[in-house]
Amino acid sequence: MPYAPCADFTLRHPSDEALAAYAEELAAEIGKTARFYDETGGFPSEHFELLRQRGALKLTIPRALGGRGLSLYELLIFQERLAKGSASTALSLGWHLMALGYLSFDLKWPRPAFERLCRGVVQRGDLVxxxxxxxxxxxxxxxxxxxxxxxxxxxxxxxxxxxxxxxxxxxxxxxxxxxxxxxxxxxxxxxxxxxxxxxxxxxxxxxxxxxxxxxxxxxxxxxxxxxxxxxxIEKDQPSSFTTGSRAFGLQVAAVYLGIAAAARDFILEFADSRQSPSLGSAILDAPHAQQKLGEIELLLSASKTQLYGLAELWERHDALKHRLHHEVWTTKYMVTNNAVRIVELAMGIAGGHGLSRDFPLERYWRDVQCGLHNPPQNDMVVSTLAQAATRDYRQRRREAEKPAAPGASAQTAPVETTAQAESTVSQTASIPTEEAVFH
The missing domain is CATH 2.40.110.10 (Butyryl-CoA Dehydrogenase, subunit A, domain 2)
Incomplete structure (x- = not known):
């Protein structure tokens, strides 16, 4: 039996638990053939037929248009768990769900066009x-x-x-x-x-x-x-898929968190079922395994707290929805890099067995590397944050160095408008680096 924690703090109420159970059922089904499609490199059409039949393609379509109307937070719950069955399938479906999530949140198209798109998904099972x-x-x-x-x-x-x-x-x-x-x-x-x-x-x-x-x-x-x-697309203005701080892009981070969680589940079962002759007990009890497992748990907990904490902040505060670009990018960076490290730690516990294609851990290791190449990439995140910190520091310094007019009171810094907030990333995101983007 795969390990499952006694309580998952990201599941806030019974509806979250039901959604998680639904995703886990789908993950178990697609997981049966995930290895086959990984080995052949073929597209898993049967996975998408299952997802279509089980209603997964319409999860982020508004209820009024025949969908389930998942929130951002709920989308992350679903994607994290689906990825444990097949990360490739979860990521492919994620772009579809993400697109419909953005359009449902902040529609910039003519309404009839969006409704036609939704009808195609609901009635025919169109993939977008x-x-x-x-x-x-x-x-x-x-x-x-x-x-x-x-x-x-x-x-x-x-x-x-x-x-x-x-x-x-x-x-x-x-x-x-x-x-x-x-x-x-x-x-x-x-x-x-x-x-x-x-x-x-x-x-x-x-x-x-x-x-x-x-x-x-x-x-x-x-x-x-x-x-x-x-x-x-207007210069320095949000498009349909850069609106709302690009928060629906966090579904990518949820996929890689799911891979990391699958690696943790595997290594617990694997290390507990094999004996260490020198210890006279399971490999899981070895000090080096316990050390690595503890690090895995720390990284998983930190990633969940950051990912779901940001999603809840985004959902609860309308005034912040268009002002969290840096927080979204930071979270994607931290979660995907933590996921890579988690799988590396699991490989360290498994030893040479981790490289065997008889076990899923080597697939998790290969899949999790791709998170570093999904946008925004590490170099872009780091450079954007550095430029923002430099710009803000110099602005504060200039304000502090301005001579105060006689009798003038201290002035409050101007409040950034929504349009300015939306354009912050686009102004600093023109760093010309080569990228492999899975869309």
């Missing part, structure tokens, strides 16, 4: 992803110009180009595409359905997250109606 990354330009949310082009005609827009790292590419029915609108001279969000002119280029062959199906997709003169253009 946001296609933002290009081979040469990287993640376009960093401010680059899209090489994918939308040419306006009398019939609609003709879209041509290629997107990279498109998770669940073989199964996508609707694609939210960032393309350069030639006439407007701006990047815009387009909703593009799968058509014969949409081609999956099967080039995903990675060390970890092998069954996400994150292939390239080519758009060969795809014609979409004029209303497929949903939002123009």
């Amino acid at each position: 992803n946001i296609l933002i990354t290009e081979r040469d330009g990287g993640n376009l949310l960093r401010g680059g110009k899209a090489a994918t082009v939308a040419h306006k005609t009398g019939e609609g827009y003709v879209i041509s180009g290629r997107k990279a790292f498109c998770s669940a590419a073989p199964a996508l029915n609707q694609m939210i595409l960032y393309a350069w609108d030639e006439q407007a001279g701006k990047t815009a969000e387009f909703l593009v359905p799968r058509t014969p002119d949409v081609h999956v280029v099967e080039n995903w062959n990675s060390l970890g997250m092998r069954s996400t199906g994150s292939h390239d997709i080519e758009f060969d003169g795809v014609l979409v109606p004029h209303e497929a253009k949903l939002l123009e």
Whole structure:
């Protein structure tokens, strides 16, 4: 029996417990074939058929539109547990759930377009992803110009180009595409359905997250109606998927936390079931194993506290929702890096057995490395925080050095507006580093 803690403080009430049980049931089912898909690198269509049948694709759609209306906090509960069955499947589904979560939270599209998208998910089981990354330009949310082009005609827009790292590419029915609108001279969000002119280029062959199906997709003169253009991206203004401090991106951190928890569960069972001749007891009782296990528990607890604590803060305080960019990025950094360390510690307890493909630990080790390459990457987080600290310090110093006017009272620093808060990250996020982004 896998280890499970007696009480999980992240489950606040019975509805959280029911959601966790639902996710664990799904994880147990997809976990039966996770190793097979990891070894073959194939896309787990059967997993997504199960998720479709069990209602998982509509979790973050509002209840009024036929979904379950999960909150950010609840999304993290679900993703952490689903990832214990198959991290690749959880991450692929996560982009879909994340996209619908953002749109449900702060809709910038025309309402009828969003409702049509939701109907497709609820009634047909459509799978959705946001296609933002290009081979040469990287993640376009960093401010680059899209090489994918939308040419306006009398019939609609003709879209041509290629997107990279498109998770669940073989199964996508609707694609939210960032393309350069030639006439407007701006990047815009387009909703593009799968058509014969949409081609999956099967080039995903990675060390970890092998069954996400994150292939390239080519758009060969795809014609979409004029209303497929949903939002123009304005400089220093939030897009549909940078709004709300990008908090729904925390689902990525929850996936890697799930991998770490699965590694902890495995190593407890493994080390307790094998005897150490020198100790005369289970390997789990060895001092070095106890030391590593204690570190694992510390890192897991710290990660859960930070991840779920931030989600609850975000949900409880509307005035903060657009002002927590740095906290969201810091949490992603800490949770994913802690997850890597947790799996390394579990490998240290397992010894040479940890490298065996007969056990899932080597898959956990490969999969967890990918968290360092999902956005925002470590270098970008560290650089952004450093620039912000430098800017804030110099601003305070300039204010302190200003000579006070005779008889003037101390002035209060100006309050940052929502628009300014939303643009903080975009102003500091243009660091040109190579990135592999799984979208």
